[in-house]
Amino acid sequence: MLKLTDLRGSRRDPRGILPRAQLDVSVAVERIRPVVEAVHQRGFEAIREYTTKFDGVDLTRLRVPEEAIVAAGEALEPEIREALLESISRARRVHRDQRRQEVTTQVVDGGTVTERWIPVRRVGLYVPGGLAVYPSTVVMNVVPAQEAGVDALVVASPPQKENGGLPDARVLAACALLGVDEVYSVGGAQAVAMLGYGSRGRAEVDGAAGIEHCEPVDMITGPGNIWVTAAKRILQGTVGIDAEAGPTEIAILADDTADPRHVAADLISQAEHDPLAASVLVTDSEALVEAVEAVLAPMAAATKHAERVRTSLTGDQSGVVLVDDLEQGLAVVDAYAAEHLEIQTRDARQWAMRVRNAGAIFVGAWSPVSLGDYAAGSNHVLPTAGCARHSSGLSVQSFLRGIHVVEYDEAALKDVARHVVALANAEDLPAHGEAVKARFER
Incomplete structure (x- = not known):
C-alpha cells in the first residue's frame, strides 16, 4: 500500500523528496478571508449565515447554556468519565512541572533585572468536530492554560445536528469536568474570527430575544482543518496563535527488531484521522518492509474507517523510506520533523535522545502514539508539516509571556x-x- 522511497547510497538532502502532504495555506487564506471579514463586520449575523452554509445548523444563539454543559457532564458514560479524569490527572502532573519561576538577576550593585512570567488573560481554545470529535483535545488545551494561570478560557467547537445544534456532548462533558463554562457552538473559520474579533449577537431563549457578547480573546490555540489554519494565519497579530496545525502525521524509525504488526497498527492509527494524514516508515530493513506490507492491507481493510485509512496510506504524504542504516535514518527523521515520531529499534532510548526535530517522541514498543493522544500525560497539540524544526507543542509556556522588570x-x-x-x-x-x-x- 505504501509508496517506496529508496535513499540507500544517497547523500542528498532528503527534505525535498520525503513524503509530505501538499497543502497551500496561502490559497486557503484568500478563499476564507471573506468569511473572516464578514464576521468582523457583521458579527452574529455572519456567523449564523456561515454556520448554516457549512454545518447545516441554524444558530439561535452562540453560547452554550451552562445547564447544557452540566447536563452533558452528568450524562457522560462512566467508562468515558473515568478515562477523561485519568487523562486530566496525568496531564496536570506533567504540565504542573512546566511552570516557570520568577528570577531576579543582580546585574550590579543597585541594578537588577527580574523576569516575570505572566499568563495571557483570555484564551480561545478551538476543538474540532468534523470527521471526528475530540473531547481529548479539550483536555490538552485547557489543562496547560489552567496550570499557567490563564484568567478566562473560552471553548469553541462546531455545532452538531444530532445534538440539537450544540457541540458534541462528549466535548461539553469534558468542559464540565474541567470547570469551563464559556463554550460557543461555532466552528471553522467563523469560530476563529469570532474569538479574535469578538461578536455581539442575538440570543433566543425560551422564545425571548436578547443580546449575548463573545469578548475577544488574546490568544487562540487548538488544531483544526485547513480553513481553521488559514483563519488563524489571518488573525495572527490581532491575537497570538499556537501554531498553524495541518493534518496529523506519524513517522516510525524502525529496525529489524520491530514487530511488523505494531508498526502497521500505528501507521493505521494516524491514518484514520483524515484522508490527508501522513504515515511514514523509515527503516534499514527490507525484511521489515515486506512483513509490514503483508499485514498492513488486511489490517487497514478491517478497521472501521477503512476508506479514509486507505486514502491516507496510498496518498503522496505516506510511504516507506529505505535507508542504509539507522544513522541515515536518524538524519531522515530529523529532516522530516514529524509531529509524532516513534522509535522502534534496539536501544530505542539512545536513538530517541539523539533526535533533534520532532513534536513528540515515543520510545520503544510500549509507547505508541495513541498513548500520547490520550493518557501519557504529554500534550497532543503538536507542530506539523515540518514545523517541529522551529516550534514546540502546546505547553504551559505557550500561555506565558516573559516580562523584564528593570530596576536601577x-x-x-x-x-x-x-x-x-x-x-x-x-x-x-x-x-x-x-x-x-x-x-x-x-
Whole structure:
C-alpha cells in the first residue's frame, strides 16, 4: 500500500523528496478571508449565515447554556468519565512541572533585572468536530492554560445536528469536568474570527430575544482543518496563535527488531484521522518492509474507517523510506520533523535522545502514539508539516509571556551612563543618551 522511497547510497538532502502532504495555506487564506471579514463586520449575523452554509445548523444563539454543559457532564458514560479524569490527572502532573519561576538577576550593585512570567488573560481554545470529535483535545488545551494561570478560557467547537445544534456532548462533558463554562457552538473559520474579533449577537431563549457578547480573546490555540489554519494565519497579530496545525502525521524509525504488526497498527492509527494524514516508515530493513506490507492491507481493510485509512496510506504524504542504516535514518527523521515520531529499534532510548526535530517522541514498543493522544500525560497539540524544526507543542509556556522588570538606582545608572551614551551616539540616536545625562545635570 505504501509508496517506496529508496535513499540507500544517497547523500542528498532528503527534505525535498520525503513524503509530505501538499497543502497551500496561502490559497486557503484568500478563499476564507471573506468569511473572516464578514464576521468582523457583521458579527452574529455572519456567523449564523456561515454556520448554516457549512454545518447545516441554524444558530439561535452562540453560547452554550451552562445547564447544557452540566447536563452533558452528568450524562457522560462512566467508562468515558473515568478515562477523561485519568487523562486530566496525568496531564496536570506533567504540565504542573512546566511552570516557570520568577528570577531576579543582580546585574550590579543597585541594578537588577527580574523576569516575570505572566499568563495571557483570555484564551480561545478551538476543538474540532468534523470527521471526528475530540473531547481529548479539550483536555490538552485547557489543562496547560489552567496550570499557567490563564484568567478566562473560552471553548469553541462546531455545532452538531444530532445534538440539537450544540457541540458534541462528549466535548461539553469534558468542559464540565474541567470547570469551563464559556463554550460557543461555532466552528471553522467563523469560530476563529469570532474569538479574535469578538461578536455581539442575538440570543433566543425560551422564545425571548436578547443580546449575548463573545469578548475577544488574546490568544487562540487548538488544531483544526485547513480553513481553521488559514483563519488563524489571518488573525495572527490581532491575537497570538499556537501554531498553524495541518493534518496529523506519524513517522516510525524502525529496525529489524520491530514487530511488523505494531508498526502497521500505528501507521493505521494516524491514518484514520483524515484522508490527508501522513504515515511514514523509515527503516534499514527490507525484511521489515515486506512483513509490514503483508499485514498492513488486511489490517487497514478491517478497521472501521477503512476508506479514509486507505486514502491516507496510498496518498503522496505516506510511504516507506529505505535507508542504509539507522544513522541515515536518524538524519531522515530529523529532516522530516514529524509531529509524532516513534522509535522502534534496539536501544530505542539512545536513538530517541539523539533526535533533534520532532513534536513528540515515543520510545520503544510500549509507547505508541495513541498513548500520547490520550493518557501519557504529554500534550497532543503538536507542530506539523515540518514545523517541529522551529516550534514546540502546546505547553504551559505557550500561555506565558516573559516580562523584564528593570530596576536601577542612581549609582548603578551613573556607573553605566557613559556606555549608554556611547552606544546611543553610535546609532545616531543622541536623545537616548540625553535621557540618561539629564538625570545627572543640575
